[in-house]
Amino acid sequence: MTIFISGGAKNGKSTLAQDLTVALSKGGKHYYVATMISSGAEDDDRIRRHIADREGMGFETVECFRNIMDCLKIADKDGVFLVDSVTALIQNSLFPVEKNYEMDLIVANRCAEELVEFARTVRHGVFVSDYIYSDAERYSESTEMYRKCLADIDRRLAKVCDTVIEVSAGQFIIHKGDLRV
C-alpha cells in the first residue's frame, strides 16, 4: 500500500506518517528515509527532535538526499518506507549544495522520476510532502520554480499512490483510497 500525505506545517503529517508506517509493517522491517541535509544548528535541532519522536518505533534509518532508488541497494524493497519528506528531496535536487544552491532542473527532474518509480516499486511506502500553494505572495522566479516542481511531483505521487490524505490541524481529509492498513 502506498500513501501520499500533504498539508500545512506542524499539522501532524509526520506523526500520522510514522503511525501508518509502523501499522503497515506489522512488526516487519520499516525504514525511515532521512532526506534532510543539515545546513546548521536549526536543522540539527529539527533532526534531533524527529529522531526522538521515532524512538522505540523500530525504524531503521536509510540516508537518501536525492535519488531515492538508491535506497533499494541497501534496504529490502518488501519493507515499509517512510519518505519524510518529498519536499526535502526536491529542494536538495533543485538547489544542489555542491553547486552553491544554483537551480538545476535536470537533477530535480531525475529526483521526481525516481520518486514515481520508487512508489511503483516498493510494496509499502508513505510519502510526506508540504502544501505551500495557497498564499498571496509574489515569489521570485526560483521560489516559483520550486513550488512548481514540488506541486508537479505531488500530483504525480497522488496519481500513483493508493491513498491520498490531506492533514489539517491534526485532522485527516481523505482525497483518495482509505486508511485501512
Add this chain to the structure above:
Amino acid sequence: MILIIGGAYQGKLDFAKEAFGITDADMYTCKGGQIDFTKRCIYKLEEFAAHHNDPIGYFESHREDWQDSILILQDIFCGVVPMGAENRAWRQRTGRLAQYLSREANQVSRIFCGLEQRLK
C-alpha cells in the same frame, strides 16, 4: 456556473479540461480589470481581483454573462497575511470574491494535488 478553486499548480485547469472538455479556444486568462465573458472558461480570477477594486460589483453588473461559465480561482487567501498593504487588499478582495462566487455556483470543486474534492 461552476467554480473551481485550489492552490497554485494543483491542476485546476487540467481538471476543467478533463471534466468539461475545455480547450484553449474556450479560455480567457485574466490579466487586468476586465473579463471577456464570451469565453466559456475564465481562468486566473485572482489576477482579475488584483487589478479591480470591486470584483464582486463587477460580477454583479455582468450577472447574465457568467451564469453558464466555468470560473477558476486560486485560493491565495490561506497563507500568512502579507506585509505589503497592496497584497493584503488583493488577498481580501480575492477571498470575498471566492465566497460570493461559491454562493452563486451550482458546483464548487476544490483541486488538491490533481484530485477533485467536491465542496458544493
